[in-house]
Amino acid sequence: MSENTIGVPGNSGIEADRGYADDIGAVDGATTAASTAADVGGLTPYLDRLRVPATLRPGGRPETIELKSTWVRLHSQMAPTHVFAYNGQFPGPTIEVRSGQRISVAWTNRIKNAPYPVVAGEEPAVGGAPARHSAPGRGEGFVEIKEVADLPAWSVTHLHGAETGGGNDGWAENAVAYKDAQLSEYPNGQRATTLWYHDHGMNITRWNVYAGLVGMYLIRDEEEAALHLPSGKYEVPLILSDRNFETDGRGRPTGQLLHKVRRASDAVNPESGKIVTLPFSGPYNLVNGVVWPYLDVEARWYRFRLLNASNARIYNLALVDEENRPVRGAIRQIGSDGGLLPRPVAVEYDAETRAGLSIAPAERMDLLVDFRALRGKKVRLVNVGQEPAGTADPARDVLFPQVMEFRVGAAPVGDRFVLPSVISSSFRRLSHDIPHGHRLVVLSAPGTTGGAGHPEIWEMVEVTDGSARPGQDGVIALRGPDDAEPKVYRRISRTFDDTLGFKVAHGDYEVWSLLNLGGPTHPMHIHLSQFQVLEREVYDIAGFDPGGATTTSPVTYTGANPVPENEQGWKDVFQVRRAELVKVMGQFTGAHGRFMYHCHLLEHEDMGMMRPFTVMPREVLVFDHHQPGHGGH
Structure with a gap:
C-alpha cells in the first residue's frame, strides 16, 4: 500500500466499493472480498443525493414543532424506514435565529399508539473479529430485548448547548406522551454558533435518538455576518449518524431499524455476574438521513455545519480523491461547539498517526471547504476508522468507511470569498488567572x-x-x-x-x-x-x-x-x-x-x-x- 493512500478497513466476506478496492487492507486478520461498485452491504454507495433539511425561522409567535411517526426512505435501494421525527422530517428542520431573539417552542407529541420504530437486542462478543459486531442484521446468538417493542412515544427535547433556564432545558424525567406538549423558552443570548436539538428521555435516549429525534439549530450574530462567509445554498448542514438494519434472506437491508449491541464477555459485574452491554456501532453511515449520499458542488468555497448525531461512534474523517489519496489544503475549521474560533485552522489527515478530523457524538464543527482546485473531480469523505494513538472509540468497528461524496462541477466559478486570517476578534482565551x-x-x-x-x-x-x-x-x-x-x-x-x-x-x-x-x-x-x-x-x-x-x-x-x-x-x-x-x-x-x-x-x-x-x-x-x-x- 502506498504511503500516500489511506488504508480503509474491510471485513471478510463483505464487498467494498470499487473506489477503495486497491487500498483496503487487513484489520485484525480480516481480509476483503473482491469489490463491486454495486454492492456494499447490499446497497450502492453515492447513489442518492444529499437531502438538506428545511429551514425554520421562528417569528414573534410561539412555534409549534410536532413529533410525528412517519416513513422515510434512507436509501433508494431499501424499503422506507419507520421513524419518529420532528415535524415529520428526519433530521428535523434546521431552526435559525438571531442572537438575542427570544423564542418559545411547544414540542408537541403527535405520536399516537405507533409501534416503536426500533428493534433492539444484544449478541455475544466474539474475540478476534471486531467488525463482525457491526455487520448488517442479526448475528449468531442475537437476543431481542422484547420490552423495547412496547415502549411508548415518550420524549423530552433538549436544545444542546443552549443557555436557558433549567425549566426549559429538557430535564430527562419531564418527558411528555401523546397530546401533551413541552413548552420551552430559549433566550438565544449567545454568540453565533451551531447547536442541535434531540430527545433526552430518561433511560431510553439511546433508542429515541436512534428512532430519528434530532435536528440542527443555528444562532447568527453581527460578527459572523461581517465575515461574509459562504451562505444560502453554499452553506450546508451535515448531520452524521450510523445505523444498522434488519436483513432479508439474501442478507440485504430491509429498512427496519436494528439497534444491535454487544455483550462483552470480558466485562462482568463482579457482584451480580451480569454481562456488560457495550455502546452501539452500525455499519451504515448516514448524512442528513441518507445512507452514503452525494452532493453536487461548484468549484468554490462552501461552509458545512458538521454534527455527529451518532449514539456512540467517534468518526475519524479524511477527505480523499477517487484513488483514495488524501486531499490536502481543502478544509479549514472556523468554529466549534460554542462558536467561532479566533482564526481558521487547517484540518489535514496525518498518515503517520492516522489522525483525521476527529468528531465525537454531539460535537459540532464549522468547516470551510475549498473546492476550487478540484474542478471536475469526485472527492469523498471517509471514516478512516483507526483512531489516533492514545484514543479509543467505543464503536470503532468500521465495516464500511464510506460517508459521502462531493461531485465538483467542471465549470469555472467566480467566487469572491477570501478566507480571512482572523475569524473572531472578540474571542478571549480563559486562564487560571481568573478567580475560579x-x-x-x-x-x-x-x-x-x-x-x-x-x-x-x-x-x-x-x-x-x-x-x-x-x-x-x-x-x-x-x-x-x-x-x-x-x-x-x-x-x-x-x-x-x-x-x-x-x-x-x-x-x-x-x-x-x-x-x-x-x-x-x-x-x-x-x-x-x-x-x-x-x-x-x-x-x-x-x-x-x-x-x-x-x-x-x-x-x-x-x-x-x-x-x-x-x-x-x-x-x-x-x-x-x-x-x-x-x-x-x-x-x-x-x-x-x-x-x-x-x-x-x-x-x-x-x-x-x-x-x-x-x-x-x-x-x-x-x-x-x-x-x-x-x-x-
Missing part, C-alpha cells in the same frame, strides 16, 4: 465494583483530616504535576439518583477536571454553559483497583498532551481519553436551575453516566445546607 472554583469528576473503569459493570461518574471532594484513606471504597489518591504529596479524594456520588452534590453560584467561573481511569473515550457534555479546554494531562492509572473501587497507589501525573488548536475554542463536549485528566473552564451564567452533565455515548448516559447539578444566585446559596460539594472550592 474546582471540581474533580472521576470516570470509573468498566467492571468497577458497585457499578453494575458499567463505567460511572464519581463526584469527588478532597479530604484533609485523615478520615478517608486509599484502599477504602470510593477513595482516590491523586498526585498532580505540582503536588509534593498525593491528595486524597472521597466519592460523594456515583448514580443519577444520589444526593445532589454540585451547587454552583450563578456567575462563577469553575474548572472541572475530568479523569478517565480506564475504558473508552468518553465525550463528556455539561449543560447550560460553554467551556474552554485548558489542559490534557496524562496519568499513570495502574494504581486504580476496580475490584476494590479505590487506589492501591496514587494515580500520578506523567506528562501532558497538547490541546489542538481547533479544540481551543468554546466547547460543551470534551473527549476524555483513557488515562487523561481534561481540565475545562467556563462561567455558569445566563440561567438558573437544575441541569445535567453526562457522557454523550448514549448507551452510557442511559446506563448511569449522568449526574445533576444546580445553578443558583450567590445570595440564595448563603442559606444553603452546605452539603458536600457545594462551592467547588
Whole structure:
C-alpha cells in the first residue's frame, strides 16, 4: 500500500466499493472480498443525493414543532424506514435565529399508539473479529430485548448547548406522551454558533435518538455576518449518524431499524455476574438521513455545519480523491461547539498517526471547504476508522468507511470569498488567572465494583483530616504535576439518583477536571454553559483497583498532551481519553436551575453516566445546607 493512500478497513466476506478496492487492507486478520461498485452491504454507495433539511425561522409567535411517526426512505435501494421525527422530517428542520431573539417552542407529541420504530437486542462478543459486531442484521446468538417493542412515544427535547433556564432545558424525567406538549423558552443570548436539538428521555435516549429525534439549530450574530462567509445554498448542514438494519434472506437491508449491541464477555459485574452491554456501532453511515449520499458542488468555497448525531461512534474523517489519496489544503475549521474560533485552522489527515478530523457524538464543527482546485473531480469523505494513538472509540468497528461524496462541477466559478486570517476578534482565551472554583469528576473503569459493570461518574471532594484513606471504597489518591504529596479524594456520588452534590453560584467561573481511569473515550457534555479546554494531562492509572473501587497507589501525573488548536475554542463536549485528566473552564451564567452533565455515548448516559447539578444566585446559596460539594472550592 502506498504511503500516500489511506488504508480503509474491510471485513471478510463483505464487498467494498470499487473506489477503495486497491487500498483496503487487513484489520485484525480480516481480509476483503473482491469489490463491486454495486454492492456494499447490499446497497450502492453515492447513489442518492444529499437531502438538506428545511429551514425554520421562528417569528414573534410561539412555534409549534410536532413529533410525528412517519416513513422515510434512507436509501433508494431499501424499503422506507419507520421513524419518529420532528415535524415529520428526519433530521428535523434546521431552526435559525438571531442572537438575542427570544423564542418559545411547544414540542408537541403527535405520536399516537405507533409501534416503536426500533428493534433492539444484544449478541455475544466474539474475540478476534471486531467488525463482525457491526455487520448488517442479526448475528449468531442475537437476543431481542422484547420490552423495547412496547415502549411508548415518550420524549423530552433538549436544545444542546443552549443557555436557558433549567425549566426549559429538557430535564430527562419531564418527558411528555401523546397530546401533551413541552413548552420551552430559549433566550438565544449567545454568540453565533451551531447547536442541535434531540430527545433526552430518561433511560431510553439511546433508542429515541436512534428512532430519528434530532435536528440542527443555528444562532447568527453581527460578527459572523461581517465575515461574509459562504451562505444560502453554499452553506450546508451535515448531520452524521450510523445505523444498522434488519436483513432479508439474501442478507440485504430491509429498512427496519436494528439497534444491535454487544455483550462483552470480558466485562462482568463482579457482584451480580451480569454481562456488560457495550455502546452501539452500525455499519451504515448516514448524512442528513441518507445512507452514503452525494452532493453536487461548484468549484468554490462552501461552509458545512458538521454534527455527529451518532449514539456512540467517534468518526475519524479524511477527505480523499477517487484513488483514495488524501486531499490536502481543502478544509479549514472556523468554529466549534460554542462558536467561532479566533482564526481558521487547517484540518489535514496525518498518515503517520492516522489522525483525521476527529468528531465525537454531539460535537459540532464549522468547516470551510475549498473546492476550487478540484474542478471536475469526485472527492469523498471517509471514516478512516483507526483512531489516533492514545484514543479509543467505543464503536470503532468500521465495516464500511464510506460517508459521502462531493461531485465538483467542471465549470469555472467566480467566487469572491477570501478566507480571512482572523475569524473572531472578540474571542478571549480563559486562564487560571481568573478567580475560579474546582471540581474533580472521576470516570470509573468498566467492571468497577458497585457499578453494575458499567463505567460511572464519581463526584469527588478532597479530604484533609485523615478520615478517608486509599484502599477504602470510593477513595482516590491523586498526585498532580505540582503536588509534593498525593491528595486524597472521597466519592460523594456515583448514580443519577444520589444526593445532589454540585451547587454552583450563578456567575462563577469553575474548572472541572475530568479523569478517565480506564475504558473508552468518553465525550463528556455539561449543560447550560460553554467551556474552554485548558489542559490534557496524562496519568499513570495502574494504581486504580476496580475490584476494590479505590487506589492501591496514587494515580500520578506523567506528562501532558497538547490541546489542538481547533479544540481551543468554546466547547460543551470534551473527549476524555483513557488515562487523561481534561481540565475545562467556563462561567455558569445566563440561567438558573437544575441541569445535567453526562457522557454523550448514549448507551452510557442511559446506563448511569449522568449526574445533576444546580445553578443558583450567590445570595440564595448563603442559606444553603452546605452539603458536600457545594462551592467547588
